[in-house]
Amino acid sequence: xxxxxxxxxxxxxxxxxxxxxxxxxxxxxxxxxxxxxxxxxxxxxxxxxxxxxxxxxxxxxxxxxxxxxxxxxxxxxxxxxxxxxxxxxxxxxxxxxxxxxxxxxxxxxxxxxxxxxxxxxxxxxxxxxxxxxxxxxxxxxxxxxxxxxxxxxxxxxxxxxxxxxxxxxxxxxxxxxxxxxxxxxxxxxxxxxxxxxxxxxxxxxxxxxxxxxxxxxxxxxxxxxxxxxxxxxxxxxxxxxxxxxxxxxxxxxxxxxxxxxxxxxxxxxxxxxxxxxxxxxxxxxxxxxxxxxxxxxxxxxxxxxxxxxxxxxxxxxxxxxxxxxxxxxxxxxxxxxxxxxxxxxxxxxxxxxxxxxxxxxxxxxxxxxxxxxxxxxxxxxxxxxxxxxxxxxxxxxxxxxxxxxxxxxxxxxxxxxxxxxxxxxxxxxxxxxxxxxxxxxxxxxxxxxxxxxxxxxxxxxxxxxxxxxxxxxxxxxxxxxxxxxxxxxxxxxxxxxxxxxxxxxxxxxxxxxxxxxxxxxxxxxxxxxxxxxxxxxxxxxxxxxxxxxxxxxxxxxxxxxxxxxxxxxxxxxxxxxxxxxxxxxxxxxxxxxxxxxxxxxxxxxxxxxxxxxxxxxxxxxxxxxxxxxxxxxxxxxxxxxxxxxxxxxxxxxxxxxxxxxxxxxxxxxxxxxxxxxxxxxxxxxxxxxxxxxxxxxxxxxxxxxxxxxxxxxxxxxxxxxxxxxxxxxxxxxxxxxxxxxxxxxxxxxxxxxxxxxxxxxxxxxxxxxxx
Amino acid sequence: xxxxxxxxxxxxxxxxxxxxxxxxxxxxxxxxxxxxxxxxxxxxxxxxxxxxxxxxxxxxxxxxxxxxxxxxxxxxxxxxxxxxxxxxxxxxxxxxxxxxxxxxxxxxxxxxxxxxxxxxxxxxxxxxxxxxxxxxxxxxxxxxxxxxxxxxxxxxxxxxxxxxx
Numbered sequence: 001x002x003x004x005x006x007x008x009x010x011x012x013x014x015x016x017x018x019x020x021x022x023x024x025x026x027x028x029x030x031x032x033x034x035x036x037x038x039x040x041x042x043x044x045x046x047x048x049x050x051x052x053x054x055x056x057x058x059x060x061x062x063x064x065x066x067x068x069x070x071x072x073x074x075x076x077x078x079x080x081x082x083x084x085x086x087x088x089x090x091x092x093x094x095x096x097x098x099x100x101x102x103x104x105x106x107x108x109x110x111x112x113x114x115x116x117x118x119x120x121x122x123x124x125x126x127x128x129x130x131x132x133x134x135x136x137x138x139x140x141x142x143x144x145x146x147x148x149x150x151x152x153x154x155x156x157x158x159x160x161x162x163x164x165x166x167x168x169x170x171x172x173x174x175x176x177x178x179x180x181x182x183x184x185x186x187x188x189x190x191x192x193x194x195x196x197x198x199x200x201x202x203x204x205x206x207x208x209x210x211x212x213x214x215x216x217x218x219x220x221x222x223x224x225x226x227x228x229x230x231x232x233x234x235x236x237x238x239x240x241x242x243x244x245x246x247x248x249x250x251x252x253x254x255x256x257x258x259x260x261x262x263x264x265x266x267x268x269x270x271x272x273x274x275x276x277x278x279x280x281x282x283x284x285x286x287x288x289x290x291x292x293x294x295x296x297x298x299x300x301x302x303x304x305x306x307x308x309x310x311x312x313x314x315x316x317x318x319x320x321x322x323x324x325x326x327x328x329x330x331x332x333x334x335x336x337x338x339x340x341x342x343x344x345x346x347x348x349x350x351x352x353x354x355x356x357x358x359x360x361x362x363x364x365x366x367x368x369x370x371x372x373x374x375x376x377x378x379x380x381x382x383x384x385x386x387x388x389x390x391x392x393x394x395x396x397x398x399x400x401x402x403x404x405x406x407x408x409x410x411x412x413x414x415x416x417x418x419x420x421x422x423x424x425x426x427x428x429x430x431x432x433x434x435x436x437x438x439x440x441x442x443x444x445x446x447x448x449x450x451x452x453x454x455x456x457x458x459x460x461x462x463x464x465x466x467x468x469x470x471x472x473x474x475x476x477x478x479x480x481x482x483x484x485x486x487x488x489x490x491x492x493x494x495x496x497x498x499x500x501x502x503x504x505x506x507x508x509x510x511x512x513x514x515x516x517x518x519x520x521x522x523x524x525x526x527x528x529x530x531x532x533x534x535x536x537x538x539x540x541x542x543x544x545x546x547x548x549x550x551x552x553x554x555x556x557x558x559x560x561x562x563x564x565x566x567x568x569x570x571x572x573x574x575x576x577x578x579x580x581x582x583x584x585x586x587x588x589x590x591x592x593x594x595x596x597x598x599x600x601x602x603x604x605x606x607x608x609x610x611x612x613x614x615x616x617x618x619x620x621x622x623x624x625x626x627x628x629x630x631x632x633x634x635x636x637x638x639x640x641x642x643x644x645x646x647x648x649x650x651x652x653x654x655x656x657x658x659x660x661x662x663x664x665x666x667x668x669x670x671x672x673x674x675x676x677x678x679x680x681x682x683x684x685x686x687x688x689x690x691x692x693x694x695x696x697x698x699x700x701x702x703x704x705x706x707x708x709x710x711x712x713x714x715x716x717x718x719x720x721x722x723x724x725x726x727x728x729x730x731x732x733x734x735x736x737x738x739x740x741x742x743x744x745x746x747x748x749x750x751x752x753x754x755x756x757x758x759x760x761x762x763x764x765x766x767x768x769x770x771x
Numbered sequence: 772x773x774x775x776x777x778x779x780x781x782x783x784x785x786x787x788x789x790x791x792x793x794x795x796x797x798x799x800x801x802x803x804x805x806x807x808x809x810x811x812x813x814x815x816x817x818x819x820x821x822x823x824x825x826x827x828x829x830x831x832x833x834x835x836x837x838x839x840x841x842x843x844x845x846x847x848x849x850x851x852x853x854x855x856x857x858x859x860x861x862x863x864x865x866x867x868x869x870x871x872x873x874x875x876x877x878x879x880x881x882x883x884x885x886x887x888x889x890x891x892x893x894x895x896x897x898x899x900x901x902x903x904x905x906x907x908x909x910x911x912x913x914x915x916x917x918x919x920x921x922x923x924x925x926x927x928x929x930x931x932x933x934x935x936x
Contacts, residue, residue, distance in 0.1 A: 009866050016874030017862040019809020019849035023875065026808035107792070184813045184821060184909045185875045235811070235875030236909050268814040489873025489910055654869045661912030662872060689818035689907070696904040697913040726912075 003501040003508055007654040010494040011509070021233040024188035024205045028263035031190055034251060035109035036264070037099040037116045038274060039091035042125035042346040042682025043138070046089060049099055052115040056102040058254060060088040066253060067219045069244060071312040072461040078317055079149045081141045081344060083309035085219065085246040085253075091120060092140055092308035093346050094682055095274035100250050102262060125346035125682040129282055129303050132345045140308055140344040149306060150317040150342040154324060156397040157335030159288075162297030166288035170372045174364035175751040178280035178305070178676040179669075181353040182694055183488075185235020186266035187275055189248050191255035200252050201228045207237045207488050208526030211462070213518050215244035215312055216252050227252065231516035234488035238666070239352035240276050241488060242528050243311040272692055273684045276351030277676055280305035281319065281360045283327075288335075289372050293383035297335035300327055304357075306342045307349035313462035316350060317342050321458060323357040325398050329365050330407045330445040330620060331387040336397045346682045352528060354663060354727040358446060359670055360752075366442045366732030367750060370739065380736075381415055384443055402445060402618050403714035410622040410644040411443050413706055417642050418624055431744060436631055437639070438741025442623045442732030448721025449534025450616030466613035467531075468522040469539040471500065471547050473606040475592040477571075477585030479504060479511040481543070484524015485536035486516045490723060491655040492532050496540050498651050499717065503544025505551070505568030506584055522609070530619070530721025533651060538612030538716045546608035550601045554587045557597060617712050619720035621645035623664070623729035627737040631745075631763060634756030636672055636738060638701040643729070646708040648720035656722050657705050663726020665700045670727065671734035671752050673699065746770075778842045782807065783851030791838045797831075798822045800838035801848060809849040809878045813907065820906030823879035823886075824848050830886035830905075849878035852885065860926040861885050861919070870919030872910030879906050884920045892928040896921065 015021055037049075037057075051057035068082040087098045099116055103109035126132040126140060132147040140147055163169060183205075190203040206212055209229040217224040234241065247264050254262045266275065284301040302323045306316035324340035369387075373380040385408060389396075392404040418439065427437045447454070451465035470482045481500055487493060493515065497508035504511070514520050524536070548568055555573035556563040559580050566573050574581040591598060591606050626640040643660055650656045673693040677685040686692040711718055731752055738759070739749050745766045751758070775790040782805055789804040796815075801807045801824070813821035815834045822834040825847040852859035861881050864870065871877040880903070887894060887902050894902075899920060908916060 010869070012874070013866045013871060014858070014862075016871060016877055017849075017858065017865055017881070018853055019807070019878050021809070021874050023808075023811070025802075025812070029803060029806070029808075107794070182909060183873075183875075184819060184907065185811070185873070186813075234873060236873040238909075268816065489875075491872065658869050658872055658911060658915065661914050662910045663912075665912035666909075688816055689814045690816070694819075694907050694909065696907060697900055697917065698904040700913050702914050702917075703912065 003498040004649065004651050006498065006652065008494060008498060008508065008652060010491045010655065011497065012491060012493055016233070023185055023233045023235050024190050024203050025265045027203050027232065028190045028265065031261035031263035032102050032104055033106040033109040034254060034262050034264040035101045035113045036097040036247065037101065037113050037118065039087060039094055039096040039098055039120070041091060041120050041122045042094050042127065044091055044120040044122040046087060046091060046098065047119040047121055050117040052112060055112045057116055058086065058100040058250060060084060060086040063253065066249060069219065069246065069312055071310050071315045073315055073317055074459045074461055077150055077152045079144045081144060081149055081310050083246065085249045093348055094684060095270065095348055096308070097246055100254065102254055102258065106265065127345055127347060127678050127680060127682045129305050129343055132343045140346055144344055147344045148341055149344050150320055152324065153339040154398060155337045157297065159297045159299060159335040159337040162335045163288045163299070166296055167291040168289045168372070168375055169286060170289060170368060170375055171286040172371065172750045174283045174285060174367060176279045176281045176360040177753060178277045179353065179674050180272055180275070180277055180676055180692065181238035181240035182692065183236035183238060183240055186268060186271035187241060187245070187247065188265045189251040190261065190263045191251040192261040193255045193259045195259065199226050199228060200255050201230060202248065202252055203230045203232055204248060205234050205241055206231045207241045207486055207528060209486050209516055209518050210484060210523050211313055211525060212244050212248055216249050219249045220253060228519045231486050237488040238354040239356065239528060242526065243276065243351050268689060269687045272676070272687050274348060276311060277307065277348050278350055278353030279360055279670070280350065281323065283361065283364045285364055285368055287368050287372060289376060291376065293372065293376055293378045293386040295331055295333050295387045298328060298333050300338045302338065302340040304342050305345050305347065307345060307347045309349040311349055311351040313460060313464060314352060315460065318352055319350060319357045323361050325400065326358060326447065327361045327365065328396060328398070329362060330389055330443055331365065332389045332394065333397060347678060354666060355724045358444065358728045359667060359731050362442060362444045362728050363732040363735055363752060366736055370736045371748070380441065381411060384411060388443065400447070403712045404710050405445060405618050405620045406646045406708045406710045407443060407445060407620050410620055410646055410708055411441065413644040413708070414441065414622040414624045414642050417704070417706065423626065436629045436741040438627050438629065438737040438739065440625050440733045440736025440738070440740055442729045442736065444729050445618045445620040446530065446725050446728055447616050448530035448619050449614060449715055450529065450531065451535055451613035453613065453615040464525040466611050467524050467535040467539045468609065468611045469536060469543045470522050470609045471543045471607065473547060473588050475589050477510065477588040479506060480514055481511060481540060482514045482521045483536050484522045485532045486526045487532065488527055490659060495533055495651050495655055496537060499537050500540050500544045503541055504548050506571050530723040533719050534617065534715050534721050535612055535614065537719055538614060539610045541717050542610035542612060543608045546610060547606060550604060550606055550608070551584065551587050553600050554591045554598055555582060558582050558587065558590060612716065614715060617648065617714035617720045619645070619647045619722055619725055621725050621729050623733040625733040625737040627734065627741055629738065629741045629759065634759035638668065641701050642704045644706040644708065645725060646710050647722040648712050648715060649709060649718035650707060651719060653707065659722050660705055660726040661703055663724060664703055664730045665695060667727040667730025668700060668734055669695045671731035671754065673753055673755070675753050776839055778839055780841045780844045780846055782846045783848060793837065793839055795838045796834055797836040797838045797841050798833035801833060807848050807850050811875050811878060813876065818907065820883065821876050821879040823882045823906060825882055825886050828886065828889065830883045849881055852881060861923040864919040864923035864926065868915050868919040868922055870911065870915045876906060876908045880908065880916055884923065888924050888927050892924050894924065
């Protein structure tokens with residue numbers, strides 16, 4: 001029986017449940033504490049930085065030789081913007097690090113940080129897209145004219161003719177306010193200098209340890225082999241912990257300079273003000289529709305507020321580029337024109353957050369579908385059905401190839417599950433009692449598990465994408481698999497052990513997955529872009545096959561049979577059709593200690609290395625939400641939430657469902673609650689969890705998940721990525737449900753989050769229109 | 772402010788005497804002075820509940836208490852739940868029901884749940900959901916946390932009234 005497909009409890013859990021997990025702060029006892037002094041103003045010239053006498057305070061002057069962080073795209077429409085590791089002449093956002101204090105304890109470091117005197121001549125900041133794009137606006141970076149770091153577009157098919165011939169043009173501007181990934185463990189770094197080797201070990205709460213090692217070595221011009229980067233247990237990341245950050249570099253610099261151990265443990269205020277934000281976008285969207293609901297053409301103007309600096313390695317163009325290339329989503333549209341811009345402002349920099357742009361573009365497209373249905377007098381699902389891609393492979397107007405999926409089936413299954421006719425009756429009778437229920441759908445396809453064939457199209461100077469795995473069986477018959485990917489809490493070790501178990505023929509509890517240590521693992525790119533199970537999983541499969549073949553060579557001699565007649569399963573090698581068998585541990589022992597007998601595996605022994613670098617595979621889903629809105633308070637309650645998803649073959653359905661649960665919770669938060677708010681001076685008004693509203697259990701309903709399993713040949717395991725999908729689909733379903741609930745008032749919603757205050761405001765506006 | 776005070780309390784059944792600054796939080800004392808790093812800090816302003824421990828049987832936010840306030844108290848942390856190799860029913864239930872992902876909020880949820888269930892294993896689901904809304908989790912969407920705590924409650928109801936297996 002296959003291990004893939006089983007709901008195994010996670011191997012990661014017992015340690016975490018006992019409180020024996022090791023997150024960076026847990027490793028930092030005895031280290032000196034590092035505290036950053038951060039800018040209180042959004043824009044200004046630094047006049048002076050004065051440290052209290054006797055204190056260790058690092059400033060830009062100390063780091064004159066350290067290179068700034070300046071990730072690049074190798075394309076002419078991209079303007080690289082450099083981020084000094086500590087602010088040098090000027091500050092560009094509230095929370096930007098200006099100085100670093102090192103002291104014997106965290107409390108002492110905070111005391112000293114408060115005594116560091118910083119004099120800044122404030123200048124007028126640009127905070128919003130409108131301010132940044134206004135004629136004559138102050139420039140955040142001198143090199144970026146009009147505060148624009150990328151201004152690009154596509155024009156495919158005959159857009160003008162389609163709009164001219166359209167039965168109806170639907171247009172609106174969709175706004176997504178800024179959000180934070182808000183991992184519960186904030187960021188952290190512990191740099192330890194080893195006096196005997198001269199090396200530094202950096203333990204860091206991160207998703208991409210190898211990329212961080214390269215980035216730090218580049219910045220400090222140090223040999224990469226003098227640096228070991230470890231990602232121990234990571235308390236969530238969701239994208240925020242992918243990029244290289246100045247704090248990593250300063251920690252390593254200080255540990256080398258003072259030949260000691262230095263720990264920076266970010267607090268929540270820092271995390272909400274200085275750790276990457278996301279999703280601050282505005283999309284002016286126009287759709288040309290035929291009378292039957294066919295979407296003839298799309299025209300979009302996308303503006304992304306990318307903040308004050310870029311992020312390494314994917315750059316600050318990641319949101320505008322992804323929004324541009326994937327806006328049409330699961331819909332077949334023959335003509336598409338888009339302009340997409342990244343706009344720099346005096347705000348915290350943007351980085352990928354679960355879904356990257358797709359929660360926004362999916363919500364915008366799903367609002368377009370519902371709005372078109374309403375204007376055309378058609379059923380919203382009929383409009384979607386008219387436009388969903390239904391034959392595969394499908395090459396989109398932007399050149400993206402969709403592998404096999406179940407876009408229509410997912411939507412139809414969701415509709416059946418919900419019994420729409422019954423709901424409409426219930427909705428009517430509830431309205432008669434003054435209760436407002438609404439039903440909303442959201443359909444999406446998400447490109448997942450892609451490697452350099454796809455990433456290279458983005459022209460990143462650092463083209464990420466392959467994953468490499470090294471597997472080896474030891475003389476006792478146990479297996480170690482060293483992966484370049486780096487989990488951040490999603491159960492990847494259990495997942496990969498299940499995959500490898502099937503390939504090698506031993507139980508998953510005999511397989512140890514080693515990750516997150518650059519001294520122990522092959523170079524890899526880490527966890528992001530719904531890639532780990534697909535890409536690292538593919539490499540595991542390839543390496544597992546090689547190892548199994550080597551075991552067969554050994555077994556062939558031991559059993560005096562042809563290797564091709566041997567199966568390895570359940571921990572033993574068996575000659576097919578006989579009862580001749582030998583346990584795997586005996587094969588392992590022989591391979592090591594009788595190696596002279598096995599000349600065909602002399603080069604490798606019982607080890608294998610494999611790399612997987614696919615073009616990617618689309619997973620898809622339909623989300624449906626039923627909400628009830630209290631029109632007196634604006635409160636939205638979720639009554640029911642259904643997800644029909646297709647992530648191909650599921651390695652561990654329980655883990656997959658857990659990913660969906662968490663993603664949907666974040667998506668609901670995106671739709672209804674969470675927003676980073678700046679005032680006009682560029683101060684953050686949401687610097688605590690009392691202001692930045694992460695939902696609790698009371699806000700998140702139990703979810704109903706239905707799985708479809710389309711078999712794809714775009715992934716060698718048949719697995720599609722699923723880490724981000726929940727966050728992508730949920731906001732659009734909730735927004736459409738809100739609009740449906742408020743339809744008696746004629747309220748339309750083209751923004752997220754749609755908070756109680758905003759709902760009340762829209763209701764007031766609606767009433768004033770009708771009175 | 773930085774003069775240290777001697778305090779004594781009991782943690783997971785063992786008496787501890789530590790010297791702390793009056794401003795030191797109970798969470799920092801557990802983590803730094805007692806080496807009990809299973810208690811995590813997520814916000815340090817009392818919202819997320821990752822630092823929840825039991826003080827004289829009641830769930831408290833250890834980030835919102837000064838260590839000196841724990842003089843003479845009986846404290847319990849996540850490290851005290853399992854008995855040797857045997858996981859506490861709440862831990863086993865979280866494992867069986869995928870009640871955790873990154874594990875960072877987990878000790879706080881475990882202690883919150885134990886504090887509640889030790890007082891009333893018959894707590895109804897509505898009330899339990901209300902209590903579990905005290906803490907934040909960013910990974911699970913809460914569904915499997917509820918499932919885990921309900922499973923643990925069922926298991927703990929089998930215990931004799933004197934408490935403990």
